[in-house]
Amino acid sequence: MDKKMFLLISYDCFYEILENESKTKITRNAITKIYDKNNKFITFLSAGSNLNFFDKKDLSFKIGKKKFFLKKAENFKNFKKRDEIVNTAKKFLNSPYLWGINIPRDAYQQINLEEKIKFEEAKYGDLIFFQNKNKKIFHTGIMIENKKIIHCSGKVRIDKIDKNGIFDEEKLLYSHKKTFKFIISL
Numbered sequence: 001m002d003k004k005m006f007l008l009i010s011y012d013c014f015y016e017i018l019e020n021e022s023k024t025k026i027t028r029n030a031i032t033k034i035y036d037k038n039n040k041f042i043t044f045l046s047a048g049s050n051l052n053f054f055d056k057k058d059l060s061f062k063i064g065k066k067k068f069f070l071k072k073a074e075n076f077k078n079f080k081k082r083d084e085i086v087n088t089a090k091k092f093l094n095s096p097y098l099w100g101i102n103i104p105r106d107a108y109q110q111i112n113l114e115e116k117i118k119f120e121e122a123k124y125g126d127l128i129f130f131q132n133k134n135k136k137i138f139h140t141g142i143m144i145e146n147k148k149i150i151h152c153s154g155k156v157r158i159d160k161i162d163k164n165g166i167f168d169e170e171k172l173l174y175s176h177k178k179t180f181k182f183i184i185s186l
Contacts, residue, residue: 013064017052025054025061028088034068042068047088082125086144092156119163128161130176139176141166 009017017024032045051061051070059070122128122143130139141151141161149161153168153175160167166176 009064020053023053025051027051033071035071037067037069039069047091082123085125086142086150089142089144089150089156090158093150093158130165 027045027047027049029047032047032049034042034045036042053062055061059072060067061070062068117126119128124143124145126143128141128143128149129137132138139151139153141149143161144150144158147161148158149166150156150158151166153159153166159169159175164177165174167173168175
């Protein structure tokens, strides 16, 4: 990570953010521009970025004592439909792998979030988890149309999926073989 891509915060600031999580919004736009108080462009934020202490009146958020601004309002509502989840995931095709929003960051932690179902019952928008030879969950993806999965393996990509695993059409082999453990239906 480039040193221009983060802002060092104090322990006090970190705990203040944790204690005020309800005042945090998460960006949904693929790209959000942020500005300083003088309307000078600062940087881009990717979807899933946290805006701490968000104030919808002036479209601002804070990190420590620094205040940043958006030029236009974002849609911060929660995803309600499977199409919204899949369409948002597709915006990131070929993007490099990045850690995301405020759900557990690793697949082995995410698996505890919802109801477990069988592969044959999986439908559009369901999360599919994979385990390694040691039975540890290590990978996840979202089931989409036509027996395909959107997932990140080096980059965000779409591959075929069947009862044998994820089939990488570029390499003509299964990248994640017969390793699914659970499927979560949202």
